[in-house]
């Protein structure tokens with residue numbers, strides 16, 4: 001089976017073997033050693049010297065942690081949204097009492113740094129900017145480097161959803177000056193769901209010290225205190241740690257730049273297929289994601305039949321559209337454990353399934 005949804009993604013055999021290991025004491029030496037090996041390698045992947053905390057939760061929990069650890073009820077935040085996940089991040093801040101000023105774009109569009117400048121100029125009391133690096137629902141990658149530059153001009157806190165990009169698309173946290181950056185284990189990391197990784201800058205820690213939103217399980221200060229001893233405040237997803245320990249070895253052996261190049265190569269193949277079949281990408285090609293390709297369903301194709309045929313007859317599972325894009329968009333996940341040959345198999349299978357799904 002080729003599981004090609006944008007998370008969970010397939011795991012290499014070495015990782016599967018590791019996660020099947022017997023449990024260990026999460027307060028014992030073996031766990032401390034493992035976590036002491038893992039954190040510097042996560043920092044390497046985040047390209048940061050900032051703290052990287054590991055939370056046992058899904059990506060959304062990581063986003064919630066960014067909100068409750070840096071903001072106070074009543075804080076004004078700019079909620080940039082180019083799709084479902086941008087909306088979710090903003091909603092989370094709203095639920096906790098932040099005043100969200102939305103900056104929303106049509107589906108398939110990327111955010112424009114000049115619009116952000118204007119919003120920050122018009123609302124000088126904004127404390128933080130929330131932004132999605134890679135919008136998985138529309139297969140669109142925001143120009144985060146330029147966006148971060150715009151935010152820096154106004155000296156605001158930057159909270160980034162990098163759940164489906166970190167480790168697959170170049171995202172140098174320190175070089176771009178990003179304060180809180182969140183990723184999730186089941187996306188580009190070649191491990192199962194269960195862990196979120198969050199980098200926190202010095203400015204992020206200052207915001208934490210002032211933040212008044214309620215926090216307990218996700219409190220960064222507790223996580224940092226325990227991390228100093230190679231532990232976590234609560235029982236972690238030990239099995240996912242086992243897998244991550246192995247996956248990070250594989251990733252750093254391949255090299256970050258090579259991983260980014262592989263993702264681009266595979267994504268280029270997906271996009272070339274879309275064009276060759278006369279189909280239409282959801283995003284403008286310039287902003288098309290290297291981890292997920294979102295495609296408009298053409299009028300003459302039965303979308304449900306297409307994906308069902310692909311799954312049952314050709315053993316390739318791709319994702320449908322989310323929210324208002326249900327039935328109108330299909331999405332090919334190509335992040336983490338994927339190579340050129342996989343994508344050739346996927347496109348060949350999609351060709352067959354397209355023929356069978358013609359109305």
Ligand SMILES: *Cc1c(COP(=O)(O)O)cnc(C)c1O
Pocket residue numbers: 006007058059060061085132134135136161162163164184
């Ligand atoms: C998958 C994803 C999330 C949510 O992660 P969960 O692990 O499902 O909670 C958030 N943001 C983006 C961009 C994602 O791709």
